[in-house]
Amino acid sequence: MAHIDVFKGWAESIRQDIDGYKALLESAKADAHSRKLAGAALLYMVSRMDLIPDWNEGIGVIDDVMVLRVCAQLTQGHERGALPTAADVALDRMANEADKITQFLGGALYDKLKSYCSKLADQAVRGRTPAQLMDDAALRKAMYVELEDELKKTVPIVVNDPTDAELRLKAYLTHKLQ
Numbered sequence: 632m633a634h635i636d637v638f639k640g641w642a643e644s645i646r647q648d649i650d651g652y653k654a655l656l657e658s659a660k661a662d663a664h665s666r667k668l669a670g671a672a673l674l675y676m677v678s679r680m681d682l683i684p685d686w687n688e689g690i691g692v693i694d695d696v697m698v699l700r701v702c703a704q705l706t707q708g709h710e711r712g713a714l715p716t717a718a719d720v721a722l723d724r725m726a727n728e729a730d731k732i733t734q735f736l737g738g739a740l741y742d743k744l745k746s747y748c749s750k751l752a753d754q755a756v757r758g759r760t761p762a763q764l765m766d767d768a769a770l771r772k773a774m775y776v777e778l779e780d781e782l783k784k785t786v787p788i789v790v791n792d793p794t795d796a797e798l799r800l801k802a803y804l805t806h807k808l809q
Contacts (some may be wrong), residue, residue: 665754
């Protein structure tokens with residue numbers, strides 16, 4: 632199976648993935664590192680300035696599902712607290728799936744993506760930082776509404792030429808992750 636088909640499949644679980652991150656962000660028992668990464672992953676979903684523009688045919692949403700997986704991997708080894716089982720399962724599944732990104736990108740480019748994702752934990756999107764989301768329920772609620780709007784706008788990923796899509800995906804990420 633082509634890597635692009637695997638990545639497309641991830642888009643089908645995006646709601647469960649987002650719910651897992653919401654649970655982590657809301658968890659008072661999770662450590663600050665994990666909660667900030669959860670906030671960062673969710674903010675990335677509503678960001679206009681992501682690695683691959685969402686309108687880019689066939690691959691625009693792929694960077695979103697990749698960032699969700701890398702951030703999940705970055706929370707491993709940190710205290711996530713007692714999350715609902717579905718959230719725990721989603722985060723562990725995403726963390727494990729990040730290995731597929733490494734296989735696709737190679738170690739060096741994957742390390743750049745991982746570094747990029749780590750830095751998201753301290754970046755503001757639409758005037759909100761992950762740390763502010765941790766502390767402010769009203770800000771979280773507003774972001775959840777934006778997330779819902781983004782999900783409604785998401786179009787199915789159509790890839791007619793998997794080889795071309797993979798080349799474009801790699802080219803974008805290589806260019807953006809200098």
